[in-house]
Each structure stands twice: as structure tokens, then as C-alpha cells.
Amino acid sequence: MTTRSRKPFVPITEIEHAAFCKPADELPAKSLAEELAINIRWQKIPPEFLRYSAKELDQRIHDVREKLGSTVTVLGHHYQREEIIKYADFQGDSFLLSQEAATRPEAEYIVFCGVHFMAETACILCAPHQRVILPNITAGCSMADMAPMEDVDDAWDDLQDVLGDKGGIIPVTYMNSIAGIKALCGRNNGAVCTSSNAGKVVEWAFQQGERVLFLPDQHLGRNTGLKLGIPLDKMVVWNPFKPLGGNTREQLINAKMVLWQGHCSVHTRFTVKQIEMARERYPDVTVLVHPECPMETVQAADMNGSTELIRKVINEAPAGSVWAVGTEISLVNRLALNNPDKTVFCLDPVSCPCSTMYRIHPAYLLWVLENLANGEVVNEITVPDDVKRDSLVALERMLELR
Numbered sequence: 001m002t003t004r005s006r007k008p009f010v011p012i013t014e015i016e017h018a019a020f021c022k023p024a025d026e027l028p029a030k031s032l033a034e035e036l037a038i039n040i041r042w043q044k045i046p047p048e049f050l051r052y053s054a055k056e057l058d059q060r061i062h063d064v065r066e067k068l069g070s071t072v073t074v075l076g077h078h079y080q081r082e083e084i085i086k087y088a089d090f091q092g093d094s095f096l097l098s099q100e101a102a103t104r105p106e107a108e109y110i111v112f113c114g115v116h117f118m119a120e121t122a123c124i125l126c127a128p129h130q131r132v133i134l135p136n137i138t139a140g141c142s143m144a145d146m147a148p149m150e151d152v153d154d155a156w157d158d159l160q161d162v163l164g165d166k167g168g169i170i171p172v173t174y175m176n177s178i179a180g181i182k183a184l185c186g187r188n189n190g191a192v193c194t195s196s197n198a199g200k201v202v203e204w205a206f207q208q209g210e211r212v213l214f215l216p217d218q219h220l221g222r223n224t225g226l227k228l229g230i231p232l233d234k235m236v237v238w239n240p241f242k243p244l245g246g247n248t249r250e251q252l253i254n255a256k257m258v259l260w261q262g263h264c265s266v267h268t269r270f271t272v273k274q275i276e277m278a279r280e281r282y283p284d285v286t287v288l289v290h291p292e293c294p295m296e297t298v299q300a301a302d303m304n305g306s307t308e309l310i311r312k313v314i315n316e317a318p319a320g321s322v323w324a325v326g327t328e329i330s331l332v333n334r335l336a337l338n339n340p341d342k343t344v345f346c347l348d349p350v351s352c353p354c355s356t357m358y359r360i361h362p363a364y365l366l367w368v369l370e371n372l373a374n375g376e377v378v379n380e381i382t383v384p385d386d387v388k389r390d391s392l393v394a395l396e397r398m399l400e401l402r
């Protein structure tokens with residue numbers, strides 16, 4: 001057995017999450033010095049970038065973008081702050097953005113305003129001459145951080161040991177994972193999935209083998225398994241801090257799905273209680289949540305779906321309709337702003353942006369852009385060639401199933 005029994009650790013990205021919960025009117029960006037005053041640990045950059053006011057940052061980003069022209073493309077994930085999104089050439093979810101980058105070969109530099117695994121994916125999918133930059137190197141993702149390579153390799157070895165001669169197991173990883181895990185899936189007949197095609201990918205995986213190891217989000221895995229008719233007692237959770245993930249050999253042999261014990265700090269905040277409160281307040285409300293939410297929340301909601309689906313449904317909804325949304329606050333606020341004829345609000349009454357997305361403060365965007373204008377590349381994200389090659393196999397399998 002290779003899985004070590006050791007003390008559980010909580011990623012810093014998870015610990016810092018609550019530090020960003022604030023009243024909605026305090027969400028607009030302040031100077032970086034003011035934001036860092038709440039004692040958070042972000043990447044250090046030259047002191048002048050800490051002092052610029054929100055207005056100065058805005059003007060300087062505007063100027064440097066003009067200077068750089070089409071040599072740079074800025075990608076903005078839907079969960080980014082407004083002050084960042086306004087400079088994005090493309091907005092989208094992680095996969096859509098990586099694909100978009102490849103359609104701009106004239107852009108030598110891709111500045112990815114999102115989190116680390118997204119920049120890695122862009123690096124795997126972009127053209128060889130393009131270089132990918134993440135403005136704040138500490139912008140990880142708490143979910144991806146819950147599945148470090150060493151733990152996943154140990155788990156994979158143990159699963160081969162227990163299940164190798166019992167029909168095996170196919171690895172499926174959610175896009176929100178490090179490149180090494182995508183590569184492991186590519187090497188072992190597995191695939192990557194997004195929240196919009198998780199059902200199709202897991203269904204496909206069951207045609208390749210007896211069982212599925214789903215990484216790193218247990219909630220998306222469980223919600224997907226239930227949709228496909230897999231009973232709860234056929235799904236076990238793999239706790240990376242316990243031998244055999246906290247399971248017996250028999251439990252693993254009897255399981256159809258092994259769910260990695262990871263979660264999203266943003267989407268696990270949404271609860272059944274919040275849904276009840278929204279329905280009390282607005283009897284006509286439709287509750288729409290992301291499938292990274294816990295099973296009970298997804299089951300109590302009226303609808304669930306990916307970020308792209310949430311956007312589409314609300315943008316196309318009739319005037320006068322009322323929507324309680326269980327996803328990241330920056331996106332919900334933007335949907336409310338762009339749909340003034342509808343009532344759109346976040347299920348969670350406390351505004352808690354994704355703390356890792358939030359690390360892309362305008363000062364960091366300015367810092368990387370001004371460096372580029374001076375001929376310096378900072379915060380470049382690279383992926384080793386062998387990892388790129390194997391990840392691409394898993395990503396291409398996903399594309400075939402879209």
C-alpha cells in the first residue's frame with residue numbers, strides 16, 4: 001500500500017477564502033495595499049504597484065494595453081472582478097478561453113486572468129510560439145490544490161493493486177485539476193471533463209472499464225453519478241490522508257465510482273436553507289445552481305448546470321422572471337447588471353468571491369503588462385513536454401465527447 005496516513009492539511013487558498021467575504025458594496029477593487037491589509041499572502045511585486053489607486057491602475061492598464069496592441073491577448077474568466085473583465089479580449093469558462101487563445105496566433109503573449117490550472121491548460125492547447133502568463137502566481141484553485149500529484153500517484157498505485165485484476169478503474173478528471181493529473185488520465189485510458197459534459201465523459205468511461213475514479217471534486221462526481229443512475233452506496237470517497245483512502249478492499253471492489261475528497265470553497269457555501277429562504281422571499285423564484293454544489297443543494301434546486309449554461313439560461317429568460325443563483329458572486333452580479341429586466345441574485349446572502357480568482361487584482365495585471373512593454377516576461381506558466389503530450393490525449397478524448 002502506498003497511500004500514507006498523515007496529518008490532513010488545508011490549502012492556503014481554502015483558509016483565506018473567508019477573508020474575502022464582505023458586503024456587496026465593498027466588492028469594487030481598492031488599491032492593492034488596502035486589500036493586502038487584511039493579512040493575506042499574495043505574490044510580492046514592486047511597492048509602487050501597491051500604492052496606485054483604482055483610478056490610476058485603470059488609466060495605466062488602458063495605456064499599456066494600447067501600447068502592446070495585438071501582441072498580447074487578455075483572457076478573463078467569468079469569475080473575475082469587473083475591473084479585470086473590462087480589459088479581457090475574451091470572457092468565458094476555462095476551456096473556452098484556452099481554445100480562444102489558439103484562434104489568435106498573432107498574440108505572442110496570453111495573459112490569463114484566471115487561476116493556475118487554467119493557465120496550464122492554455123499552455124497545453126495554445127500554439128508553440130505563444131507564451132502564457134498568470135498575473136498573480138499565487139492564484140491557485142482550492143479544489144485543484146486538494147489533489148496534489150504525489151497523493152494522486154499514491155492513490156492510483158493502491159487502486160491498481162486492489163482493482164487491477166478485478167475489472168480495473170478508469171480515471172476521469174475535472175478540468176479544475178493540475179496538468180499532471182490530466183496527463184495521468186491520458187496515459188491510463190481516461191479523459192478530462194468539464195461541468196457541462198461530465199455526464200457524457202463518465203458514461204464513456206464506464207464503456208472502457210468497470211469503475212471510475214473521479215477527481216478532484218467529489219460533489220461534481222456524486223451529482224454526475226446520481227444523474228447516471230449510480231446509487232449512493234456504489235460511490236465511495238477517497239480520503240488522501242488515510243490508507244486506501246479510508247476504505248476497505250471490499251468497499252473499493254464493490255464501488256462503481258471512487259470520488260476524490262476535494263471540493264470548491266465557493267460552491268460548497270450554497271445550502272438547502274438558503275434555497276428555502278429564497279423561496280420564502282420570492283415564491284416565483286427559479287433556483288439555478290452549479291453542480292459543484294453539494295448533492296442536497298443540487299437536489300433542492302430547480303435546475304443545475306455549468307457556468308455557461310447558467311449564463312445562457314438567465315440571459316434568455318423572459319423579462320420579469322426571478323432567479324436565485326448558486327455560483328460565484330462576480331458572475332452573479334454581472335448577470336444581474338446585464339439583465340435589468342429580471343431579478344437575479346446570489347443564493348448566499350454574504351458576498352464571498354472566489355478568493356483565488358480575486359487574487360488577480362488590477363495591480364498584478366498592470367505589473368505583467370508593463371513588464372511585457374519593457375521586454376520582460378514575468379510569471380510565465382510552462383508545462384513539461386511529456387505532461388503536455390499526455391494531457392492533450394485526455395483533453396482530446398473530452399473534445400470528442402462534447
Ligand code: SF4
Nearest residue numbers: 141142143264266354
Ligand atoms: S470557484 Fe472553486 S473551483 Fe473555481 S477557481 Fe474558485 S475555488 Fe477553484
